[in-house]
Amino acid sequence: MKVGRAALAVLKYVRVGVIVAFASGSGVVLAADVKLTGISSDNDLFDILSGGSLLVGQSISEEEAKPSSAEILAAAQADYKRLLAVLYDNGYFSGALTITVDGREAASISPVQPPANINKVIIDVELGPKFKFDRATIDPVAPGTELPNGFAIGETASLGVLKQTVSTGINGWRDAGYAKAELASQDLIARHQERTVSADLRLNPGPKLRFGPLTVKDPSNVRTERILDIAGLPEGEVYSPEELKLATERLRRTGAFNAVALIEAGMIGPEDTLPISASLTDAPLHRFGFGAEYGDPDGLSLTVYWLNRNLFGGAESLRIDGEISGVEGANGGTDYLLSALFKRPATFNEDTNFFALASIEQLDEVSYFSRQLDLVAGVERIASEERTYRLGLGLRTAQTRDAFGENRYTLLTLPTGAEFDYRDNELDTKNGFYIDLAVMPFLALSGADDGVRSFVDARAYKTFGTTRAVTFALRGQLGSVLGPDLSVAPADYLFYSGGGGTVRGQPYESLGVDLGNGETVGGRSFVGLSAEVRVQATESFGVVGFFDAGYIGEEEFYDGSGTTHSGAGLGIRYATGIGPIRFDVGVPTSGPETGDNFQIYIGIGQAF
Structure with a gap:
């Protein structure tokens, strides 16, 4: 045949x-x-x-x-x-x-x-000869719709282009509120002698629709009224696929559901409305996890958490975290952290979440000791999938000890922040950028002066090639404590450099402000720069070269009068389903002598 x-x-x-x-x-x-x-x-x-x-x-x-x-x-x-x-x-x-x-x-x-x-x-x-379009029309098309370039006279007569053209035309009408737009007719004629195809496509937009009521299709442990509040589907407004996507994402990001689908009704409702039904599958109520990371000479860090995804039946979450770090480390003593974070989605409106945080922390570092209690409540505004804004009100009380002596202080804080996350993968980014900005004014109720602590973390990534992809990653960090003098500033608000997160190859928090006589405190200004070249050697293994540099100054803002140090090294990455396993070895390349020749870092995910 x-x-x-x-x-x-x-x-x-x-x-x-x-x-x-x-x-x-x-x-x-x-x-x-x-x-x-x-x-x-x-x-x-x-x-x-x-x-x-x-x-x-x-x-x-x-x-x-x-x-x-x-x-x-x-x-x-x-x-x-x-x-x-x-x-x-x-x-x-x-x-x-x-x-x-x-x-x-x-x-x-x-x-x-x-x-x-x-x-x-x-x-x-x-193969035979290629056929070309000698006629290519689609009508009617919604205003602003950009049809595929290949759907034109003289272009290759591809069925893929035809399917894409029909899809683009229908989606153009759906974006304009015509949810039931469809292909009404299609006339295709292939002329073999002329090696041409003529295509006449006709769309039926149907009526312009508005969102009808949202109903919950499947039983859920989350109350129906809370599901509707979280979804925030604008009933009565003109239909929009983007609004439907946003409502789906709002339900998904609560973490209370394993599966979320908002389904359009097959039939148009009364007064040109489109009913929507929610098909939801609840996630397990509880989750437990733990992690470990080792650095030399920082020691072993152990973390554990417990999560309740639906505390009061409204998709509220409660997460309790515990951490012990510095175990068997050579820098300072053992650090502890215990925190509880409560979140309530869709508070005030569908894109604003309420949160409350309580934490107790002890930091026993080489240059200072701190034990503090933090209470913070605030709101988180999710402007888009990539942009989040934070505003809170907090109370902080702490006991600290550093080269200036012991101190007890109590602060009223106003933590604010913004996050812009355009990375393609959080644990193993190939392309994109990330910016986290935190500004926290604080009012001293006792033991300190008023001021503002600010910090910026910016990262950018670019990957070239596919078979043996090479990724260039850059990171810049800026920190400042504005207001109090160095001697009266909260010791745990000051900045240090060295170790994972700042300068690999240098001992953890080894760079601060040198007061002489072997005494060191943190600085009021910090600058950190990091660069990595990541080469995908095989499907599972990657090789990384890195260079980090850090600056600590006594001044409020960088003026070059402080001290710098740097480190460089090599690492390997092994790909897993939860992110790459990281093994880095760094050596100091400049800065004050520390007596250490190299540092080792092990963890999950890229260094930044």
């Missing part, structure tokens, strides 16, 4: 359907010798055909059973439709396709009586 000119001849001066859909399915793994002929392997279409075939490029492992001849035959017969679709999608409407199984045309073999054995399969492709 010659599928191609014989079968495709019926296209001549005949109308054919626009949308050719075929299931991609899972590839059948074959042991027979399969060859694709009639097209050079240098042709881009060779790879496209190979990728679309159930026969080509398949292999089996030793553990897997070899496929039967019936399975091989079924794959060969399914390839007719799949590979013809590839030819049509690339403008070859008069090509020829032959698939032979041990010399016999696959289409002529009965699937109920397959050969006992199949040794060789040949797929022979004759």
Whole structure:
């Protein structure tokens, strides 16, 4: 059977359907010798055909059973439709396709009586000429809709372009509020002698719709009224796919649901409204986790947390964290942290969350000791998937000890912040940028002076290549304590440099303000710079080279009068499902002598 000119001849001066859909399915793994002929392997279409075939490029492992001849035959017969679709999608409407199984045309073999054995399969492709559009129209189109460039006279007559054009036209109307826009008619004529295709597409926008009521389809432990509040679907307003997407994301980011789907009704409701139903699957109520990180000579850090995702039935969350760090470390003593964070989504409006935080922390560092209690309440405004703003009111009381002596203070704080996260992957970023800005005015109730502590963390990433991708990563950090003199500033608000997070290769918090006589305190200004080159050596392993530099000054803002140090090193990364495992070795390259020759850092995720 010659599928191609014989079968495709019926296209001549005949109308054919626009949308050719075929299931991609899972590839059948074959042991027979399969060859694709009639097209050079240098042709881009060779790879496209190979990728679309159930026969080509398949292999089996030793553990897997070899496929039967019936399975091989079924794959060969399914390839007719799949590979013809590839030819049509690339403008070859008069090509020829032959698939032979041990010399016999696959289409002529009965699937109920397959050969006992199949040794060789040949797929022979004759492309023929490319067809061009001699007419390309779609009407009506919503104002502002940008149609694909390929849908034009003289361009390759690709079914992919036709499908994309129809999809773009329908989505243009949906974006304008016409949720039930559809393809009303399609006139396609393929003229084989002229090697052209004429395409006339007509859309039916339907009526302009408004959002109808949102109903909850599945039972949930989250109260229905809270689901509606969190989703924030604007009932009565003009339909918008973007609003539907936002409502879905609001429900998803609560963490209370494993699966979220907002489904449009099949029928239009009263007064041109579109009812929406929510299909939700609750997440497990509780979650428990732990982690570990080791650095030399910082020691071992252990973290643990417990999470309740639906505390009061309104998707409120309560997370309790505990951390012990500096275990068996050579720098300072052991640090402790215990915190509880409560969050209530959709407070005041659907994109504003309320939070309350209580924490107790002890920091036993080389240059200072601090034990503090923090109470903070505030709101978090989620402006988009990438932009978040924070505003809070807090009370902080602490006992500190440093080179200036012991101190007890109580502060009223106003923590504010903004986060811009445009990274493609939080744990292993390839491209994008990230900025975290924190500004915290504080009013001293006792033991300190009024002031402002600010900190900026900015990161940028760019990746080149695919097979052995090279990623360049840059990070800049700026810190400042404005207001109190160095001697009366809260000791745990001051800045130090050195170790993971600032300058690898240097001991943890080894750089501060030198008071003489071996006494060091933190600085009121900090600048940190980091650069990494990440090379993907294999699918699982990567190699990293890095350079870090840090600056600490006594002044409120950087003026160059302080002290700098730097470090450099190499690391390896091993890819896992939860992010790359990181192993870095850094050495000091400049700065005050510390007596340490190298530092080791182990963790999960990239360094930044």
